[in-house]
Amino acid sequence: MTTAPLGQLPGQTRRGERILIGLAVGLTLLFIAAPLVFIFVRAFAQGWQVYAANILHPATLHAIWLTTITAIIVVPLNVGFGIAAAWAVAKHRFPGRGILVTLIEIPFSISPIIAGICYLLLYGRQGLLGPWLQANDIQVVFALPGIVLVTMFVTAPFVAREVLPLMQAQGSEQEQAAVTLGANGWQIFTRVTLPNIKWALLYGAVLCTARAVGEFGGVSVVSGNIRGQTNTLPLHVELLFNDLNAVGAFAAASTLTLIAVVALVIKAILEGRRQS
Amino acid sequence: MTAAATHTGAPIRAKRVLPGFTLSLGTTLLYMTFIVLIPVITLILKGAEIGPERFWRIISSPRAVAAFQITLTAALIATAFNAIYGLLMAWVLVRYEFRGKRILDALMDVPFALPTAVAGLSLTALFSANGWFGPVLDAMGIQVVYTIWGIALAMAFTSVPFVVRTVQPVLEDMDPALEQAALTLGARPWAIFTRVVFPAILPAWLAGCTTAFARSLGEFGAIVFIAGNLPFRTEIAALLAYIRLEEFDYNGAAAIALVLLAFALVLLVVSNVLQAWASRHREASR
Incomplete structure (x- = not known):
């Protein structure tokens, strides 16, 4: 042989x-x-000029702005949630830990359209909280708060699922050593835990941003698609497509594609760094 | 407090030594409750309010049944394609060295990173009469855009990384000694694959396919562009729920959404069971 x-x-x-x-x-x-x-x-x-004109169109600029605002609100909140969830689950032992991990992952399994319907049934005019919200003049659905809430739902697990396994794998010996040396909670987190998880945290934030910026189905349900008001960038792509403005739709789509490509490049860099 | 914790002895020592337990768990539970649980429970309450009889009438209406059939059929086609293509990609990316491999690997993340609406827009244009692929397929008599094939295509695109990324790590972890042993015993490459490799990656492969299938059932953004959205022909369940909302038929929307939610949760359980089986498998084969 x-x-x-x-x-x-x-x-x-x-x-x-x-x-x-x-x-x-x-x-x-x-x-x-x-x-x-x-x-x-x-x-x-149709050339650079048409492209630039499409991007600089007021409706497109407004969509870009709305999408940016949404991401700026959602991503830090989800980073905070991801850290809190990972810290609670990875560094402590308590009954129901396994269930909590499954619960955190649930938004991944639920179609964004269903998430949108849930929020509409809760905050919409005919919804459970509808009368109360109307009495207090609070607009959630068909406005920015609704868009932000649905995006939070859809992207909730992104940071947690990157940070949690890493924290679990690293254990908590280093943190326990810091405790015996007299460090307080904030010191332990910023000086011991954070340096260990920073790349996973950044990676999760990048994924969360990419997903938040591109969310379509859920936002479509709660935003009401009001032109120039609650139209996020992905919704604007659909609107231009339905207007038979294909070049405009592709121009708007190209900005989203660019964000996706940048996210993938950052991911490749971070993965190389994590391996070395 | 620290002193007390370190002096309580071995069994509970590791329990709550680290600070921030109440804060972190409290934040997590509060966030989960308000962002995920209350909205989902609202949908379930709405379903209960409709009542079983009306609920059944809504979801067994011809249009709803047609939408569920189309969604399931297209998702099965998409998953069958991804089962093969995803396995091929995982195998090639793990087992072979060639130029451009890293780019090929990075391309597998594109469907996750690219917004679904953008994917839908691009696929629709690519496969329509004035795109790159439309004319070629048209000459062969194949119509993709505005048919169930278009729906399946959009589903396959958005869900393929699930299969690749679930199978890939298992293949990487496999002990090459098993295949070496089969080789020295005179087994042909195909026999080695079907008898040695495939059984080892089967649980992970099935788990990946289940997740991809679940994702396909819930996909919306990519499909609305390419499907044409004709009732009884190319209208998926998620879109029918969306249309019911626009008609202010909240009961109709909630009932269809609940059926989709039930599917998603069942598939989540199946996928978790398969994942557990896969990790037991991995431990055993190490």
């Missing part, structure tokens, strides 16, 4: 290997890469 080096298949399967790689590369180019490239091709189909 010839001895093949460990982890390597004999020469006759080289051809099979090449076929599989070719198939994987070909399918991915057609299925994943083409849609990504096509967005920019279409956005710039």
Whole structure:
């Protein structure tokens, strides 16, 4: 029997290997890469000037602003929630820990459309809190608070699920040493825990931002799609598409695509850093 | 307080030594309650308020049944495709070294990072008559846009990373000695794959497919662009719920949403069971 080096298949399967790689590369180019490239091709189909005019259109600028505001509110809140959840679950033992972890992951399994319907049933005019909100003149649905709340629901697990496994794997010996040395809670967190989890935290925040910026279904339900008022960037893409303004839709979409690509690049950099 | 905690002896020592337990757990529970639990419970209460008889009438109406059928069929097609394509990608990315591998790996995250509306817009344009793929497929007599194939395509695009990213780590962890042993015993590559590799990754693969299927059932953003949204033909369940809301038929929307929620929760349980099986498997094969 010839001895093949460990982890390597004999020469006759080289051809099979090449076929599989070719198939994987070909399918991915057609299925994943083409849609990504096509967005920019279409956005710039009529040149830079038309592209710039589309982006600088007041309705598009307003959509960009609304999406940015939403992300600025949602991401820090979810970072706080992610840290709190990870700290509670990874550094302490209490009954119902497993259930809590499953609960944190639930928004991942619930379609954003369902989340939107839940919020509409709770805060909408016919909703459970509708009469009370109206009596106090508080507008949640069809306004910024509704958009923010649904986005919080959809993106809630992103930071927690990155930080939690890392905190669990690292254990709490270092923190316990800091306690015996007389450090207080804030000192332990900022000087011991935070340096250990900073890349996972940043990675989770990046994913959370990408998802918050791109949320469509849930926001679509609670925003009411009011042109120039509650139209976030993804909703604006749909509106332009329905207006048969394809180049405009692709221009708006290209800004979202750029954010996604930047998020992926940051992810690649952070992963390289975590491995080294 | 610290002194007391360190002096209480071994069994409870690790219990609450670290500060911030009340604060962190309190924040977590408060956030979960207001952001997730109360809204979801509101939907369930709404469903209870409708009553079983009316509930059944809503979800068994011909249009709703057609929407559920279309959603399930398209999700099955999408998952079948992803089961094969996702497995191929995981295998190629773990087992082979070639130029551009890191880019290929990064591309697998695109469907997660790209907003679904953008994916839907791009896929629709790509596969329509004046896109890159539309004319080619048209010549072959295949219509994708405004058909169930378009729905399945959008679902497959948005859910493929679930399969790849679940199978990949298990393949990476596999002990090469098993395959070496099979090889020295004279097994052919295909036999090694079906008898040694595949059984080891089966639980993870099934878990990934279940998650991808669940994601496909709930997908909305990518589909509304490509489906054409014709009742009885290309109208998915999530969209029908959305239409009911626009008609101010909150009962109709809530009933359909509850059915989708039930599907999602059942699939979550199935996926968790499969994941647990997968991690037991991994421990055993190490």
